[in-house]
Amino acid sequence: NAGVTQTPKFRVLKTGQSMTLLCAQDMNHEYMYWYRQDPGMGLRLIHYSVGEGTTAKGEVPDGYNVSRLKKQNFLLGLESAAPSQTSVYFCASSPPGPANQPQHFGDGTRLSIL
Amino acid sequence: SQQGEEDPQALSIQEGENATMNCSYKTSINNLQWYRQNSGRGLVHLILIRSNEREKHSGRLRVTLDTSKKSSSLLITASRAADTASYFCAASGNTPLVFGKGTRLSVIA
Numbered sequence: 001n002a003g004v005t006q007t008p009k010f011r012v013l014k015t016g017q018s019m020t021l022l023c024a025q026d027m028n029h030e031y032m033y034w035y036r037q038d039p040g041m042g043l044r045l046i047h048y049s050v051g052e053g054t055t056a057k058g059e060v061p062d063g064y065n066v067s068r069l070k071k072q073n074f075l076l077g078l079e080s081a082a083p084s085q086t087s088v089y090f091c092a093s094s095p096p097g098p099a100n101q102p103q104h105f106g107d108g109t110r111l112s113i114l
Numbered sequence: 115s116q117q118g119e120e121d122p123q124a125l126s127i128q129e130g131e132n133a134t135m136n137c138s139y140k141t142s143i144n145n146l147q148w149y150r151q152n153s154g155r156g157l158v159h160l161i162l163i164r165s166n167e168r169e170k171h172s173g174r175l176r177v178t179l180d181t182s183k184k185s186s187s188l189l190i191t192a193s194r195a196a197d198t199a200s201y202f203c204a205a206s207g208n209t210p211l212v213f214g215k216g217t218r219l220s221v222i223a
Contacts, residue, residue, distance in 0.1 A: 004156070033210065042202065042215035043157070058210065090156055099144040099164075100206035105156030 002026055006091050006106035013081045013113050021076040021109050023091030030096040032074040033058075033103065034066060036087040043090065049074055050096070081113045118146070118186075118203035118214035126220040133190040135217040137203035138183075145206045146179055146186050150199045151216070157202060160188075195223045 007022045023032065030051050035043040035058075045058030049068040063085060065077045074093075078085060088110050092103040121136045137146070145164045149157040163170045163179045163186065170177045176189040190197055198221045204211040 035213075040215065043213040045210055045212070048210055059212070092157075100147070100204075100211045102147060102159035102162055103157070103211065105158070107154075107156045 004091055004093055004104050004106035006089075006109050008109060009107070010110045011112070013078075013111065015081060015083060015113060017081050018077070018079050019081065019111075020078075021089055021091075021111075023074045023076070023093075023106060025072055025074075025091075025093040025104070027093060027095075027104065028071070029093035029104070030071070031094045031101075032068065033092045033094075034064070034074065034076045035090045035092065036060065036085075037090060037108075038087050046076065046089075083113045085111065086113045087111060118205045118212065120201065120203055120214045120217040122217060123215070124218045124220070126222065127193055129193060129195055129221055129223050131193055133193050133197070133219055133221070135188045135201050135203075135219070137186045137188070137205075137214060139186075139203075139205035140184065141205075141207055143181070143205045143207050146177075147204045147206060147211065148175075148177060148186075148188050149202045149204065149213075151202065152199045157213075160201075190219075193219075193221045195221050197221045 033048040034046040047066040052071045092105045094101045094103045118137045148160045151157045174191045200216040202216045204213045
């Protein structure tokens, strides 16, 4: 049982390049999330999805786009990478509920923008 | 924002001692969650305490919640070197979870 799998684990980009981070979960969870983690800043929510075909903005959505075409996958795109987007990106998933349920996290994608 | 804020930012203790971390939040919640993050890994859920609960135990973990003070504490008893990690609280209200900046716990053997 893999849980939440993030691809790739590491990537170096040049300013202005684009890329897509892939998140896949095998727990049949309805909800999925993308966070970024920077030193001293904790986790900040970028975008999230409460079901296939739906997306919503989080705390820091600018410069990112997402898509949830299949229930098990949640893609995070950077159209024109900037050095400020150097970070560790985490994907998470959770079941639905009347209140926030525990989230299951992947091990992150470490992204450097030069 | 229901953001959780942990205190202290860093904590260093000897193996066998107890570790206490505190969390404060700003608005009404329906539950509060604690997570652990080992270096280079994703967060792992530890325990969830509902707003109508005051204390909860899981193994060597004890969590308390005081909704009147908008605060929670995580106690790890008889700490081990393997408990070395960052610990985050996350307050759950009507928006997605918002995580604090974490407490870095170092347990020295």
